[in-house]
Amino acid sequence: MLTFRVSVVAALSNLEADVRVFGEWLGSELKLPSRGHALALFAIVLIGAALRVTGLDHPMRFDESDSFLHTVLTDWFNVWTDYTVPNNHIFYNLLAHLSVLTLGETATAARLPTLLAGIAIIPVLFFVGRALFGTHAALLAAALVSGLPALVDYSTNARRYMLITLLFLLAIVPTGILQQRRSITAWGVIAVLMTAGLFTVPTMLFAFGTILLMVLLAATPTRRKPLIFESIGVVALCGFASIVLYLPPAMRCTWDAIISNRYVQPVTLDRALGQIAKSLNFASTTSVEPALLLWAIGLGLSPRACQSEEDC
Amino acid sequence: MGNRARIVSTRLPVGRRLLVALIIPAAAICVAGRFIPPPRVLLYMLPIIALLSAAGLVQLTAQIVKGRAERVYSWIAVAASLLLAIHLTATRNASPGFDQRFYQQIERAANSLAPSVKSSSLIIAPVPINHPLQYELLQLGQTRRAVIDPRHLRRGRSLKDRNKVWIVRTHPEFKSDRWQLNTGQFDLTRSALSEFTAPRLVRSTEFLQVWVADRR
Numbered sequence: 001m002l003t004f005r006v007s008v009v010a011a012l013s014n015l016e017a018d019v020r021v022f023g024e025w026l027g028s029e030l031k032l033p034s035r036g037h038a039l040a041l042f043a044i045v046l047i048g049a050a051l052r053v054t055g056l057d058h059p060m061r062f063d064e065s066d067s068f069l070h071t072v073l074t075d076w077f078n079v080w081t082d083y084t085v086p087n088n089h090i091f092y093n094l095l096a097h098l099s100v101l102t103l104g105e106t107a108t109a110a111r112l113p114t115l116l117a118g119i120a121i122i123p124v125l126f127f128v129g130r131a132l133f134g135t136h137a138a139l140l141a142a143a144l145v146s147g148l149p150a151l152v153d154y155s156t157n158a159r160r161y162m163l164i165t166l167l168f169l170l171a172i173v174p175t176g177i178l179q180q181r182r183s184i185t186a187w188g189v190i191a192v193l194m195t196a197g198l199f200t201v202p203t204m205l206f207a208f209g210t211i212l213l214m215v216l217l218a219a220t221p222t223r224r225k226p227l228i229f230e231s232i233g234v235v236a237l238c239g240f241a242s243i244v245l246y247l248p249p250a251m252r253c254t255w256d257a258i259i260s261n262r263y264v265q266p267v268t269l270d271r272a273l274g275q276i277a278k279s280l281n282f283a284s285t286t287s288v289e290p291a292l293l294l295w296a297i298g299l300g301l302s303p304r305a306c307q308s309e310e311d312c
Numbered sequence: 313m314g315n316r317a318r319i320v321s322t323r324l325p326v327g328r329r330l331l332v333a334l335i336i337p338a339a340a341i342c343v344a345g346r347f348i349p350p351p352r353v354l355l356y357m358l359p360i361i362a363l364l365s366a367a368g369l370v371q372l373t374a375q376i377v378k379g380r381a382e383r384v385y386s387w388i389a390v391a392a393s394l395l396l397a398i399h400l401t402a403t404r405n406a407s408p409g410f411d412q413r414f415y416q417q418i419e420r421a422a423n424s425l426a427p428s429v430k431s432s433s434l435i436i437a438p439v440p441i442n443h444p445l446q447y448e449l450l451q452l453g454q455t456r457r458a459v460i461d462p463r464h465l466r467r468g469r470s471l472k473d474r475n476k477v478w479i480v481r482t483h484p485e486f487k488s489d490r491w492q493l494n495t496g497q498f499d500l501t502r503s504a505l506s507e508f509t510a511p512r513l514v515r516s517t518e519f520l521q522v523w524v525a526d527r528r
Binding site for chain 2: 034036037039040043044047048050051054058059060061062065066068069105106107121125128129132133134135136137138139140141142143144145146147148149150151152154161164165168169203206207209210213214217218272275276279280282294295297298299300301302303304305
């Protein structure tokens with residue numbers, strides 16, 4: 001009994017130290033940029049936010065109005081358990097339900113979580129980008145996402161897309177410390193974000209896979225093996241948490257309703273390429289070629305990109 | 313210095329490993345989605361693609377702006393953001409996209425229907441009109457069950473006690489690769505309305521038509 005108590009106390013104090021180290025590391029990662037960069041980032045976030053807020057008056061689209069009428073306007077239990085159609089992005093709709101209860105039964109209230117996520121993506125991408133490529137690339141990337149029509153549109157569409165994107169970007173932040181040392185707190189943060197994403201939509205699995213690949217590909221030889229085992233542990237934890245969270249809808253509507261989406265059908269190559277080009281274009285009515293050329297040049301040079309300003 | 317060189321030599325450069333980390337899940341999504349899934353499934357990657365492109369562009373221009381990089385990149389970023397915002401707003405105001413025009417017409421149809429719809433009326437509207445129309449009617453004070461999909465139309469049940477039926481459908485000449493349109497459903501609806509007068513067209517726009525039929 002005494003041994004058990006000693007090991008619990010040791011584990012708790014280890015955890016406390018782990019949280020403290022993670023907090024210090026995070027503080028240094030999120031340190032504000034220089035005054036010039038901070039002002040530029042602030043201006044970009046403001047422009048991106050204004051662009052998104054003005055799109056809030058777009059009439060309700062089909063999927064979001066379906067979700068609004070048949071899920072968001074019902075009660076908490078129904079939002080959590082009704083999976084008769086895969087249109088219910090549960091975690092998003094729980095947030096939208098809370099927003100509607102607080103602000104009233106309007107499109108703006110239902111779109112508020114996606115709007116906030118869409119705006120938050122801009123500064124979060126800046127901090128993620130700064131850690132990976134330095135401040136200049138991070139600032140340019142923030143500027144690009146602030147006005148990219150695809151991201152602006154989805155920021156005013158009461159659906160999962162911006163929430164998933166934000167959770168994915170947030171989960172990249174703690175991966176930095178994992179390359180240096182073992183951090184239960186960093187894995188805990190990733191696990192919470194990924195479980196929230198999986199609870200929104202099962203296809204978050206792909207974003208989860210992307211995060212794990214980023215962690216494993218960045219690992220130094222000494223950290224590679226431990227990271228593989230730690231990744232397996234986190235996958236198991238998130239899998240278990242997701243199964244528990246999906247149990248009520250599965251009991252009401254079967255597991256098949258959750259894992260097989262009959263509405264998402266493969267599309268033709270032409271249509272997919274057209275939609276991808278449209279997502280990368282800077283405005284829906286202008287020619288896509290200049291935008292694609294810019295993306296191609298940037299992506300083509302990215303394998304040789306500098307990791308910081310000093311390296312350039 | 314020696315330690316840094318050793319680490320760099322054993323790891324992929326960040327740009328390459330990010331590309332690999334995007335390409336493998338994209339391939340997995342294609343396999344899971346039976347070849348080509350709708351690109352919106354890949355939307356979560358878009359900010360990272362923007363970051364990679366931005367890093368590439370910085371690599372390209374690094375030698376030119378050396379020495380005053382902070383100021384130059386800050387101005388370029390703010391200017392790019394502002395130009396994108398102005399361009400997007402201007403092009404959308406000048407010519408609203410398909411989505412905007414389509415759903416605006418539903419909004420207008422709801423505005424025109426709302427004063428005429430009584431509790432003894434029924435509105436029949438197929439996908440993708442039904443839910444947006446119902447939402448707009450709800451905002452205008454109509455009950456939530458005002459609109460039904462023609463697939464759920466049960467002759468003698470939904471139509472029982474109804475004196476007037478409004479039918480909102482897409483314009484027959486309107487073509488879309490996004491929505492499978494509903495001429496067949498409209499014919500089905502008309503065949504279910506045997507106790508009503510022949511539907512007459514009361515409103516026609518670029519995308520929508522509103523028809524009305526009264527009980528005989």
